[in-house]
Amino acid sequence: MTFKQIFTSSIGKKFLMAFTGIFLILFLIVHAGINSCIFLNDGGETFNTVAHFMSHNWIMRFLEIGLFAGIILHIIQGLMLWSQNNKARPVKYAVNKVEANSKWYSRSMGLLGTLLLLFLIMHLSHFYVGTKVALYSGDLEHNLYEEMRTVFSIQWVVAAYLLGVVALFWHLYHGFQSAFQSLGFHHKKYSPLIQKMGTGYAVIICTLFALMPLAFYFNWI
Amino acid sequence: MEHYHMNLTLKVWRQKNNQSKGNFETYQVKNISSEMSFLEMFDVLNEQLIVEGKEPIAFDHDCREGICGMCSMYINGQAHGPWQQNTTCQLHMRAFKDGDTIVVEPWRSTAFPVVKDLVVNRSSFDRIIQAGGYISVNTGNAVDANAIPIDKKDADDAFMAAACIGCGACVATCKNGSAMLFVGAKVSQLALLPQGGPERESRVLNMVAQMDKEGFGNCTNTYACEAECPKGISVANIARLNSEYLKAGLSSEEA
Numbered sequence: 422m423t424f425k426q427i428f429t430s431s432i433g434k435k436f437l438m439a440f441t442g443i444f445l446i447l448f449l450i451v452h453a454g455i456n457s458c459i460f461l462n463d464g465g466e467t468f469n470t471v472a473h474f475m476s477h478n479w480i481m482r483f484l485e486i487g488l489f490a491g492i493i494l495h496i497i498q499g500l501m502l503w504s505q506n507n508k509a510r511p512v513k514y515a516v517n518k519v520e521a522n523s524k525w526y527s528r529s530m531g532l533l534g535t536l537l538l539l540f541l542i543m544h545l546s547h548f549y550v551g552t553k554v555a556l557y558s559g560d561l562e563h564n565l566y567e568e569m570r571t572v573f574s575i576q577w578v579v580a581a582y583l584l585g586v587v588a589l590f591w592h593l594y595h596g597f598q599s600a601f602q603s604l605g606f607h608h609k610k611y612s613p614l615i616q617k618m619g620t621g622y623a624v625i626i627c628t629l630f631a632l633m634p635l636a637f638y639f640n641w642i
Numbered sequence: 643m644e645h646y647h648m649n650l651t652l653k654v655w656r657q658k659n660n661q662s663k664g665n666f667e668t669y670q671v672k673n674i675s676s677e678m679s680f681l682e683m684f685d686v687l688n689e690q691l692i693v694e695g696k697e698p699i700a701f702d703h704d705c706r707e708g709i710c711g712m713c714s715m716y717i718n719g720q721a722h723g724p725w726q727q728n729t730t731c732q733l734h735m736r737a738f739k740d741g742d743t744i745v746v747e748p749w750r751s752t753a754f755p756v757v758k759d760l761v762v763n764r765s766s767f768d769r770i771i772q773a774g775g776y777i778s779v780n781t782g783n784a785v786d787a788n789a790i791p792i793d794k795k796d797a798d799d800a801f802m803a804a805a806c807i808g809c810g811a812c813v814a815t816c817k818n819g820s821a822m823l824f825v826g827a828k829v830s831q832l833a834l835l836p837q838g839g840p841e842r843e844s845r846v847l848n849m850v851a852q853m854d855k856e857g858f859g860n861c862t863n864t865y866a867c868e869a870e871c872p873k874g875i876s877v878a879n880i881a882r883l884n885s886e887y888l889k890a891g892l893s894s895e896e897a
Contacts, residue, residue, distance in 0.1 A: 422894040424889070426851075427891040430891075431850065431858075431859075431861070432884055432887045433891070434860060435860065435884065436884070436888060439854050452817075482752055502818075502862065505860055506817070506859035506860055508752060508859075509818060509857060510750050510752065510817075510818075510859070512748065512750050514665075514750055515666065515747060516745045516747070518719030519719075519731050519817065521719070521720055521724075521869070522815060523817075523865060523869065527863065527864040529863070542769055543805055598863075599862070602877070602880065602884070603861075603863065603884060605882065605886070605888055605889075606889075608883070609879030632894060
């Protein structure tokens, strides 16, 4: 069995989906952790210092390539799964009582993922582009904290971010435990624990992210 | 349970053959006993159709005692109808009430082409088994039952996996038309036992390759298959399939 055969097989694709998913789950911990520095109520001083470190450190810049590769691979795998799964049932059922056997979010990973991709495009244009322009134009005074305040002063942007966080919650709620199943891990004792960890993770990460636009919009910080 | 009779409206998928385009036909059946099985109700309808000079509805059935896995029907949006861990032949009419409308469709899957009406061709499952779902040892005489010691838990898990009757409800139910519960069960029942050991790696690789070739979809862990499986096969078998496949694939020396 060659690597190509393994990773283009149905199970290989699941493996890649799970592996990149867990990688992105780990990234979100770092992302939410660093961004939570805005809640320190020091006018963004700590946050800007960490943000500056992250954007000017070559190790982080290198890891960033891995992050984009992970996201792109996750998206490509998702699109391939979607297209192959559509072909597996060209004639749909006239009546299909799907709610009797599965949860809506587990069936909607593609839709939730598409929403997240749209969110991501908006999110990167808001913050990533600005940071990179500042980096390469040598603008050392780039104040990401104040940039957040500007972006999150617009009502529809805050609403769009909250929608993005909701999509993220359901995507993670299914994805966290699903990744372990795809990697072949299932255990009577540990699987319920992973399920609970996934729920806790999704709640904490999404609450933190939801609070960020709200805190700026309502001038809590 | 109280015995009652009912009149029903049935919307059944009719399709002349694999090439023709099918459509739903509506039928009325009267005075159906609540103690009939769903298939007996179909027998009544077919006799009615024969008397009327019409073509009876083709549907698969064999043992009619819930163990052969032939009676593939998608009833009101669920494989084998509304009851859990149940086949169509064991679905009884007391699941319905007078005046109900029941929609019956064949399994919908690229890998299960419709042969006629409600009958689908499930030989793709046979080809997956032919790819490795067996042990190729000369069995000879039956050996002593406990000659090879097997852990009780492994024996139980293997037995639970072996309960799969290959009915295809998992594929029919899965939104992706994936066969991973079936293949997971068939791989597990042998992977858990010492007898399956020698061919353990080639088995899982070949069976998954065949599964992919047949045009089944990819599992996305909605676990709908487990919920609709008449034998309650656990999705733990899919996790085992995944790990068996990855272990065998990554450790294979073929470059």
